[in-house]
Amino acid sequence: MYSRLPVWTAILAVLLAVLPTAFSRPTRRAEDPTTDPFYQPPAGFESQSPGTILRERQVNASFFGFIPDPVDAYQLLYRTTAVNGSAIATATTIFKPKSPKTDRFVSFHTAYDSSSPTCNPSYQYQLGVEQTGLISSVERLIIQVYLEKGYIVSSSDYEGPDAAFAAGRIEGMGVLDSMRAVSNYHEKLGLSSDSPAIVGTGYSGGAIATGWAAALHASYAPELNVKGWAQGGTPSNLTGTLLLLDDSPFSGFIPPAIDGLSKPSAYGAEVTPLIERIITEKGREALEFASTHCAVADLGNFFSQSLFSTEFQTLGPALLDDPTIQSVLNDNILGTKSDETPTVPVFVYHATYDEIIPYDDADRMVTSWCGNGASVAFTTYKSGGHATTEVIALPAVVEFVEAAFNGTVEEGCSEDTELDSLLDPLALGVSLEPLLVALLDALDVAGEKDANVQRDVRAWETTVPLQGV
The missing domain is CATH 3.40.50.1820 (Alpha/Beta hydrolase fold, catalytic domain)
Incomplete structure (x- = not known):
């Protein structure tokens, strides 16, 4: 430090x-x-x-x-x-x-x-x-x-x-x-x-x-x-950005991105049902943290973590292959x-x-x-x-x-x-x-x-x- x-x-x-x-x-x-x-x-x-x-x-x-x-x-x-x-x-x-x-x-x-x-x-x-x-x-x-x-x-x-x-x-x-x-x-x-x-x-x-x-x-x-x-x-x-960020010093940008895409004004109607099916308790805590903190805290809290691991959601790396997620990411x-x-x-x-x-x-x-x-x-x-x-x-x-x-x-x-x-x-x-x-x-x-x-x-x-x- x-x-x-x-x-x-x-x-x-x-x-x-x-x-x-x-x-x-x-x-x-x-x-x-x-x-x-x-x-x-x-x-x-x-x-x-x-x-x-x-x-x-x-x-x-x-x-x-x-x-x-x-x-x-x-x-x-x-x-x-x-x-x-x-x-x-x-x-x-x-x-x-x-x-x-x-x-x-x-x-x-x-x-x-x-x-x-x-x-x-x-x-x-x-x-x-x-x-x-x-x-x-x-x-x-x-x-x-x-x-x-x-x-x-x-x-x-x-x-x-x-x-x-x-x-x-x-x-x-x-x-x-x-x-x-x-x-x-x-x-x-x-x-x-x-x-x-x-x-x-x-x-x-x-x-x-x-x-x-x-x-x-x-x-x-x-x-x-x-x-x-x-x-x-x-x-x-x-997609390319998420893959580069995961398990890096900047992986803290991923939870607010997932949470942001899940907001009602964005793609909540499509994404929220999927998240509810696959999210773990640790994943839920990550999204709740992101929804109440700014980028500095997110970067520190999720430093060098893999958000595509099964600790956060049950699909693991296959999350990006899900049709709903692919549709949202392709739209952006x-x-x-x-x-x-x-x-x-x-x-x-x-x-x-x-x-x-x-x-x-x-x-x-x-x-x-x-x-x-x-x-x-x-x-x-x-x-x-x-x-x-x-x-x-x-x-x-x-x-x-x-x-x-x-x-x-x-x-x-x-x-x-x-x-x-x-x-x-x-x-x-x-x-x-x-x-x-x-x-x-x-x-x-x-x-x-x-x-x-x-x-x-x-x-x-x-x-x-x-x-x-």
Whole structure:
């Protein structure tokens, strides 16, 4: 086990130095989504169109739960759609900088990777909230990069009201409907029209939401003025991802994925009866744990376990051969249907040695999309692992976002390989150097090719001073 206190102390010092301290905010105390009435849609909401705003409020945004963020922050509860087409409601958080661009916004899809509503970004982003979702906490620094560049940023609870983690279709529709909701909120945000330009971006679990939003854009929400999508470390084939994760330092992602796919808004009607037939007591405890904890706790609790063993469910490794499971997993493969192809430019990036998400699956997704006429720029990172690539690729992602807004992304498909794992702290400009330095400090935690993460993932929960602050 190794100490990270100096790293996070440095990060907090950077934030306190670059953020102003004078601000006024509402005094409402944040409340867990499982009990907060804000998240309960009003009677009759089912008759509203997707993207309709059902509730709104201003909130206290923060870094790591205790450093106030002096931007205006709003939350919208909006109507969206379950996998079976029924109406559900979820929330998005909107961050508005002091001098925003008024014709566009960024849709940022954080990787909260949990089947517990307590881990929803809309809750974790608020002041005074215990930071049980480490990934979202670190990715707030990336949101701040876009805010410093003048973009309004929306970050949705795209997994829906019951946290259907890994269910790509519900996540994609959740993203698209959050874009609709923000567009409907244009007057209060000071946006110049109800059809602002939008670029969507997300990494890892957030790339599930991004990839499926890109795939469903043309059929589900064609009126949205989306200019581009940027997605990295994409879990484009859940079967391949589950096989790579099992019995690894990252096997803790599997229970929330199974639990998420089993949620009522996802595939509960199909999957729950099967689970009830095959689950063991240990398996039931695993799903119950996943349904009430965030990714950090899941990783520590299920470290290097095989969730396909008969200790958890009676089918053992044959679980993936079950027709019901196969049907659900096949329904969540990106690139299998020609009518689910992105119609605006996409930037895809992935590490060759990604130890969490198979590189080959992302490569097949890109090949399929390109074969169906999409414009995809695919960058392969030869150095680093899953966590490090998100930070190393950030300047390229920001560059793509700005090019997409400006309409200067080249059409067609292209491939590029990056060999260098070094990142210039000035890559995003002098004004953003402190934030990039903070991200690089966080990156030190992972080590070369994420070796530290692989050696002792359980240390995240016990050494990062973000739990219970």
